[in-house]
Amino acid sequence: MSGAVADEASAALERAHRDEWARVVASLARRFADLDLAEESAAEAFATAVERWPRDGVPPNPGAWLTTTANRKAIDRIRREHRRDDKHREAMMLRDDSPAEPTGAIDDDRLRLVFTCCHPALSMEARIALTLRLVGGLTVAEIARAFLVQEGAVARRITRAKHKIAAAGIPYRVPSAHDLPVRLAGVLGVLYLVFNEGYLATGADTGPVRTDLTGEAIRMTRLLHELLPYDGEVTGLLALMLLIEARRPARVAVDGSPGSPGSPESPESPVALVPLPEQDRDTWDASLITEGHRLVRTRLASGEAPGRYQLLAAINAVHTDARDARDTDWSQVVALYDQLVPLDPSPVVALNRAIAVGEVDGVDAALTIIDGLAGSLDGYHAFHASRAELLRRVGRDAEARAAYDRAIELAGNRAEVAYLRRRRGGTGAAPTIEGTASRNPSR
Template identity: 70%
Template sequence: MVDVRAAITQAHRAQWARVVAALTRRFGDLDVAEEAAAEAFATAVERWPVDGVPPNPGGWLTTTAQRKAIDRIRRENKRDDKHKEAQMVLDDGPPEPLGAIEDDRLRLIFTCCHPALAMETRVALTLRMLGGLTVSEIARAFLVRESAMEQRITRAKAKIKAARVPYRVPAAEDLPARVSGVLSVLFLVFNEGYLATGPDTDPVRHDLTAEAIRLTRLIRELLPADGEVAGLLALMLLTEARRAARISASGELVSLGEQDRGAWDVALIAEGHRLVRERLAARVAPGRYQILAAIGAVHTSAHDVRDTDWSQIVALYDQLVRLDASPIVALNRAVAVAELDGPEVALAAVDRLGDPLGGYHAYHAARADLLRRLGRSRESRAAYDQAIELAGNTAEIAYLTRRRDQLG
């Protein structure tokens, strides 16, 4: 018996980017493209269980989405000039050139990361359109309220319309100017898969991490000399290598220090280490992702957590702070400092971050752990309570709850 839901999901992954890209290029309107594609898939969910899965699911979805777009444009009297254009959608003319990028999803991500938009805006918009993330997930990634992120995305779409920003397939010479935005998109997609922020999803979403790695590999083929592309790929591989050890059989998050390192993927670690060594041999000042990959390499080089070279990790964070002085980087550095200089020194650094990170669960979790190590159980319990209240990942909540309940 055909699994209709699985068939729809498979067709979605294969066709979504292609449908949205085609309609966006035809109509120059992200709203039309996104809503027509969504309507087509909603129709599939309604009809396929009754009528059966069509022989060519991708073709069915594409044709249906095109017709949905035409219907919508026809209903909008103010867009008569688009009506003729809509009539051409089903023409059998030659397909538009693919440009330098063969993969549909990656091509559309590069297309959406347009330099006319501010970096944060293009990243947020692309995550919403193509990254598979909800507005709430994107808001948590940027540490802003969901309403604020919704407004940011809406304003981005309005700017595209008002400025008539052309959504053309980028040529090879356009890629370097757009790659930083694309890497930011893939980094955030990977992070959402590595530790999902929503309570209604799996704690670890392998579909997102695997897709982010796949697309980053493709970018490396396109831009083999770009150090940050290699750095991001190395970072993803070294992080993904630990996936099997990160969630216990009871569904609880396992901290890095408690993980079974024998369960780590040695092939991914070897590949990640090779990429890090290549970048070191290049003797070029590293970027953010290269430094993060080097930190991951230090962690995965230690056969036991007690063998971790914390002085090297802190030195790498010092280097990273000079490139990215964000409070999250400062928080991660403080966690490493605790292993080198003790929890009291680290706590002082963490407490200085309370204003920008007060709504971030990891800030309270870090404080809770440092206070626990200092024997300040009552304060630690209060910090754990705040972390649990703000956390969305079920495995992480289970871990934080157990740690809190272990306090005297």
């Protein structure tokens, strides 16, 4: 076997795992109604491909090869385990190539799998782990590293989730058109949580940015957008992720200074957050910004009332449309937050709106709003960081230092801690107050 053939097979396997894993698992899950069998048979099919493709060559249709091989593995497993009852009869369905009967608003095996993994009967931790494993194709070890838990704990979480799905008779189907909006919100919430953990990682032993998680969240959201291209909130979430990801090269610098070289993803690098006003906008990913803006414009042209993710994406579009932070249309940002508050009346949204209000109406107006949030956000580091910036701007330095101290105590991302310490020490140029709130869509 030549090196070129081996390289071709390796690249094809990587592409197939990325593009076909969810399709293969979902197809098996529909045919056999057994997530364990689907996962294990798909894994066996890929293992067989690792052995055969470098020797025999990459098949003309890798996805079909993997699906056929996985189906055979599933039948063999059923026979080995002497399950010749209903499951054996179901296996004979493989002889019938007719399409499955639709059971939901949209007939796609992968979409069924996504909704099964994100069923509200499961805990959020279980939904995330099961989605990353069965839809994303991540190994248990990769999921454990992503969320800083033991592999055994992740394996048990996945096993319990699959057992609960089987024991509770959770149907493997897309929800009805009536139930779809509510159930879809839960799916989007899972994907956004995965993205957020990568965008501003909280683990002490990881880099401050987890590109593996942000990349996986974007990939799965693209899949959902492919399956539900006309859903506004799916489009909005994808646009939001792309516009945030576009700024990643400028968000963290090795010494906290804009344009500093280094590897912000490395847990060893002495990195600090670079707030939006200080970021080098020439390093932003123009292709992602263009795609994100196109998705936002598509939703605006639809004439439908925007949802939460669409409004967050629109806020990001305003920020990424400005070539200089001083050119930001803050009035438009406030107007978008005014639409968002009735949909998401959380204190965090109110905090982010206050930051924008401060740029339009002045620091005192922002402080009045933020001080009114103290009761609900005292344990949230971004509340104290935002308040510290405002206090600093009006010369209340002692109060600002105390607020910085509290923010540093509560912050979980080491790049953000480094930035807050730099701000507390009074070094560096004073940024505008925008961008101090954690998980803020304008960072």
